[in-house]
Amino acid sequence: MAKDSPQLSDVLRCPQAPVDLNNINTGATPQAPGDKEKTLKEFAPMAEELSELQERLFARGCTNPDEARRVLVILQGLDTAGKGGVVRHVFGLVDPQGIHHHSFKAPTDEELKHDFLWRVRKALPGPGMLGVFDRSHYEDVLVARVDNLVEKKVWKERYGLINEFELELAAEGYNIIKCFLHISPDIQKERLQARLDSPAKYWKYDPSDLDTRSKWPDYLAAYNDLLSRCNPDVAPWYIVPSDHKWYRNWAVGRILLETMRSMRLTWPPAGFDVAEEKERLSNA
Amino acid sequence: MAKDSPQLSDVLRCPQAPVDLNNINTGATPQAPGDKEKTLKEFAPMAEELSELQERLFARGCTNPDEARRVLVILQGLDTAGKGGVVRHVFGLVDPQGIHHHSFKAPTDEELKHDFLWRVRKALPGPGMLGVFDRSHYEDVLVARVDNLVEKKVWKERYGLINEFELELAAEGYNIIKCFLHISPDIQKERLQARLDSPAKYWKYDPSDLDTRSKWPDYLAAYNDLLSRCNPDVAPWYIVPSDHKWYRNWAVGRILLETMRSMRLTWPPAGFDVAEEKERLSNA
Numbered sequence: 405m406a407k408d409s410p411q412l413s414d415v416l417r418c419p420q421a422p423v424d425l426n427n428i429n430t431g432a433t434p435q436a437p438g439d440k441e442k443t444l445k446e447f448a449p450m451a452e453e454l455s456e457l458q459e460r461l462f463a464r465g466c467t468n469p470d471e472a473r474r475v476l477v478i479l480q481g482l483d484t485a486g487k488g489g490v491v492r493h494v495f496g497l498v499d500p501q502g503i504h505h506h507s508f509k510a511p512t513d514e515e516l517k518h519d520f521l522w523r524v525r526k527a528l529p530g531p532g533m534l535g536v537f538d539r540s541h542y543e544d545v546l547v548a549r550v551d552n553l554v555e556k557k558v559w560k561e562r563y564g565l566i567n568e569f570e571l572e573l574a575a576e577g578y579n580i581i582k583c584f585l586h587i588s589p590d591i592q593k594e595r596l597q598a599r600l601d602s603p604a605k606y607w608k609y610d611p612s613d614l615d616t617r618s619k620w621p622d623y624l625a626a627y628n629d630l631l632s633r634c635n636p637d638v639a640p641w642y643i644v645p646s647d648h649k650w651y652r653n654w655a656v657g658r659i660l661l662e663t664m665r666s667m668r669l670t671w672p673p674a675g676f677d678v679a680e681e682k683e684r685l686s687n688a
Numbered sequence: 689m690a691k692d693s694p695q696l697s698d699v700l701r702c703p704q705a706p707v708d709l710n711n712i713n714t715g716a717t718p719q720a721p722g723d724k725e726k727t728l729k730e731f732a733p734m735a736e737e738l739s740e741l742q743e744r745l746f747a748r749g750c751t752n753p754d755e756a757r758r759v760l761v762i763l764q765g766l767d768t769a770g771k772g773g774v775v776r777h778v779f780g781l782v783d784p785q786g787i788h789h790h791s792f793k794a795p796t797d798e799e800l801k802h803d804f805l806w807r808v809r810k811a812l813p814g815p816g817m818l819g820v821f822d823r824s825h826y827e828d829v830l831v832a833r834v835d836n837l838v839e840k841k842v843w844k845e846r847y848g849l850i851n852e853f854e855l856e857l858a859a860e861g862y863n864i865i866k867c868f869l870h871i872s873p874d875i876q877k878e879r880l881q882a883r884l885d886s887p888a889k890y891w892k893y894d895p896s897d898l899d900t901r902s903k904w905p906d907y908l909a910a911y912n913d914l915l916s917r918c919n920p921d922v923a924p925w926y927i928v929p930s931d932h933k934w935y936r937n938w939a940v941g942r943i944l945l946e947t948m949r950s951m952r953l954t955w956p957p958a959g960f961d962v963a964e965e966k967e968r969l970s971n972a
Contacts (some may be wrong), residue, residue: 496783499776499780500775500779500780536784596969603955607747607751611968614965671888
């Protein structure tokens with residue numbers, strides 16, 4: 405990749421204009437370092453740089469929690485798009501100590517008693533942490549809308565509430581990265597088939613996935629809307645072509661790396677007198 | 689390693705008799721596959737097997753949480769013994785989605801209002817999770833005892849309370865593994881020096897580490913006691929020689945692997961009619 409090629413974050417950035425996912429190629433591999441084999445070789449150096457940046461973030465969280473940044477990666481996509489795969493292959497590259505992972509399921513009775521952002525606030529990463537959400541508050545304008553779980557009036561208001569919420573987080577020092585993992589219906593069918601073909605994958609299959617699949621156009625319309633309506637610069641969406649798992653993992657890792665580079669994280673200064681401590685240690 | 693050599697878990701198992709850590713070699717490398725280079729080569733196959741076992745544990749937690757097992761690894765050791773290093777190099781081998789990591793610091797005001805196990809119960813891993821504690825309730829018979837944070841009568845009672853607590857966890861389906869990372873004072877000095885020599889490591893240094901260091905014999909006495917008193921078969925202690933980081937990481941990984949093998953975790957059965965779902969999918 406030439407030095408002056410644009411950042412992947414610019415290439416995959418969701419435009420700030422009405423989006424039609426039907427026109428976006430799920431099998432593309434923009435800016436990939438090469439084919440699958442060549443791209444997989446890029447993971448080792450990416451891991452090394454990501455690990456150091458994550459450790460700097462974490463170190464700053466330890467020494468000065470009040471002013472520490474936090475990173476929050478939100479993963480969304482239809483079933484089998486690869487949210488779990490990204491957690492394993494991208495977040496698995498860095499120290500588990502600094503990772504805050506949260507998976508959102510259907511809300512519990514307790515959660516339904518509160519506003520839809522209540523459980524999201526409780527799951528936010530602490531100072532210095534690299535957080536990753538497998539699904540998120542966006543489900544509240546996806547399944548809630550497609551399956552009419554709430555009135556239209558209610559889910560319509562949520563776009564504005566989500567924008568306010570994310571602006572608030574950004575102001576508090578969160579760097580938010582939202583990735584929509586975009587797959588084709590054919591690839592989903594292949595992956596569901598693979599789950600039914602292997603007893604080691606039965607646990608990932610849920611009969612309701614086929615009901616969701618039958619509403620593909622409704623989900624795409626709901627995604628088109630949220631991508632268009634909740635996409636400020638401080639909490640940008642990236643549309644990641646995800647038919648190729650190797651590309652998807654590399655691309656999310658790369659966007660994370662570019663974002664963390666842009667934070668210019670330095671090691672925190674010593675909170676003690678280094679010379680004095682060296683002297684104390686020599687006698688200890 | 690010959691096929692009939694004893695398991696590492698047997699070799700490093702803390703004896704169920706009075707222990708004197710002063711007589712246990714911190715620089716030993718029992719059953720290591722070879723020198724540093726050769727041992728590090730064992731991490732890739734270990735990672736592969738650990739990952740599959742962890743995924744089986746996790747899958748069982750997803751499909752049948754009420755009956756799912758949980759694994760809890762407790763890491764203890766003096767400063768610089770390598771608790772954080774083990775988290776990174778052993779727990780970093782598997783899917784972050786299935787890891788529940790918790791680091792115990794000095795108790796907060798809120799935590800001090802409750803009994804000492806209150807915060808520990810709140811931090812326990814859920815069904816199917818592989819939990820790791822960096823420090824634990826054992827601090828309540830370590831620093832609490834050495835620094836007289838509570839009366840002798842109080843910390844003396846805690847051994848029994850800890851035994852009851854861990855028996856209760858075992859009965860609920862927790863597999864508990866407790867690792868004491870055993871280092872020499874000389875190695876600690878080297879590692880503290882390294883932290884003072886590199887600005888990238890200042891954040892790991894705390895001037896109070898030297899105060900703790902000055903109480904080395906008191907801490908060893910406190911460890912001798914807890915190793916002798918809280919060491920049932922359902923929640924065993926392992927004494928891991930930890931002067932060599934490569935050996936320490938390999939040994940904890942190996943004990944975890946042997947324990948998870950012994951659990952005979954199988955993939956959970958399908959909770960649906962596979963043939964019927966295949967038929968539905970072919971038409972979907």
